Amino acid sequence: MKLTYAHFANLFILLCFSCTYIKNSTDKTDELPATALQPYGRYSLTHAQKLELISAAVHFGYTFEGNESRVFASVPNTNGHNYLQYELDGEYQKRVKVSGNATEPIVIKAPAGGKHTVWVYKATEAHTGPVLIDKVTGENVQAIQKPDAPIIEFIGNSITCGAAADPSEVPCGSGQYHDQHNAMMAYGPRVAAAVGANYVISCVSGIGAYRNWNSDGPAMPQVYEKIDFQDSNPQRWNFETASPKVVSIALGTNDFSNGDGKKERLPFDSTRFIQEYVKFVELVKKKYPQASIALLSSPMVNGKNRQILQSALTDIKAQIDSTYPTDKPVALYFFQPMQASGCTGHPSVEEHAVLAQELAPFFDRLLKADL
Template identity: 70%
Template sequence: MKYYLNFLLFIFCFLSLSCVRSAINFQTADTLPATALQPYGRYLVNQEQNVELISSAVHFGFTFEGEECQLFATIPNFEGHNYLQYELDGVYQKRIKISGNSLEPIQIKASNAGTHTVWIYKATEAHTGAIVIQKVTGKNVKSVKKPAQPLIEFIGNSITCGAAADPSEVPCGTGVYHDQHNAYMAYGPRVARQLGSNFVLSSVSGIGIYRNWNSNEPTMPQVYGKPDFQVNNPQSWDFTTYSPQVVSIALGTNDFSNGDGKKERLPFDSARFVSNYIAFVQLVKTKYPQAQIALLSSPMINGTNRTLLQNCLTAVKRNTDALYPTAKPVALFFFESMQARGCSGHPNVEDHAILANQLVPFFKKLLP
């Protein structure tokens, strides 16, 4: 009988200690709410106090201890999907597909139990839809702030987005448009990483200065002031959020486009292109009066159109410099001709590396 009572006492103590241990583990499991994150790029905090990642390559960082942490992310479209991608301890890992019907958190695993740093990036562009970040959980998880470095804002179209650049998971011609997006590997973020600068991308696939790939509007000058580049959004982007030292504008590819061959497409209007471009540069200068403006040509335009685009950009520079004689002169960069190897004639990730290598010396001279 005494042995039986001692056995029961042992079982009771074991269960009690197990419960205490579980309670302690639960109490010390850290949660980093979305509002504690410090995203870099265009984002919004919604009514549920979650962070909506909007623009291409908008990113945030955090640290955790141990071998894994959990990221809770959703998308508003129950039937759709979107993509994040991430760095772990300074090394790029992969894209992560987020399905609208998924309820499971994203598991981020490390190879050892030390302290690890993670940077999460949105792989897709604003028009793909927001990715909603709810929280991060893990041991001693803490938010990381971007270091104080010079900032480049890259304004552009699908090339700047990194669209159609990565068919490694979904081959060209299959899936949906954003299945091949890879903003992390686009030329802008590559340039910034090589130069040790911060960056934001303000880019929309198919967009132009006075007309788009297959429509007349809304063009970049019409949507630049909207947080998600949607012309009907009543909200305005707060341009005091960032103060870029350099604003890079790479538009024109879609203005030169012949469209889909179905809708009426008038010949390219160089006078309208130049006047609209000058007006857009003036708009940008009202947002960032001290920023250096840099105009980039297009690696996707060749032949006589390449020369015409370069002449147009030179005219934009000449007229803008005359309007602002005491400001820094507008900088020009003309890409070398390229036979792009990505989907639908876009640069792929290897092509973006080539573009970035061309641009690094140019931007290095422009940064403080």
């Protein structure tokens, strides 16, 4: 076939278009949608396919190459704010405030080129509200999973949440309650790191086993199955998402609370506490039949109440062990007394390190019990 000038012109245009397409494909910034991320902890996907980070210290990881990556995050309340925090190449960096009216992404800068690993954590608890992740961008950005390891679920109250622990940016007594949250620096994540485990946290500030800090409920047994620990939410958490080898339960601090001194507060009811706690342990065992159960006391309950709490936990262990004689016995751990110096008498970030150091051998033994 004879090639005309028009044929040559069309071939030239096609080659130019192909070269341009290849160049643009090579130069474009890689993008990782929220649906590709692999979070640990309680989360959901919105109708808009954004990743909704719900529970304290729920986290996801990714790698990128070069000097920076960007995390596109927001909160549903345009007038509100929340917090993320992150690690870069295994080193903790900082908390990052996410405002409802923010328009710019979070920029994570690396000191040098090459391949880098980032883990992003929600710094606050579920009741603070979710943080939405739209996407992550960066050169050759890829979602990653943590190395395969046993999982510990830490159930508890504000101490387990890492609430009121970090006044480094907003001083105690100022700002909002969640301005001092630092979930990944709480004792649970630190224990998990020390014993080589993965973790999830299920916590609510002010919550108890049968009553809360300043109310009669709903307590943890009533909200545990709800995805965000809100009793009014019909959506339930899918417990098949994770299979913890150990479930740690630390409740009791708020059951002993005297409240705000204004609302009527009846004396602590040991019988009811034990009854409701036993029912809750039974609920957890239904969710995770193979898991070991560990009951922790409270570093914030001292004096006579400390002895009452320890006695009650001992009774709870005896009842559960009797009811489930072929299961692994319930493990008990009683904290050493602590005069906490964080906000409103909570353990500080530094004191959470002390709690974790104290707990690590206990959890290490539990994880190795079946090996």
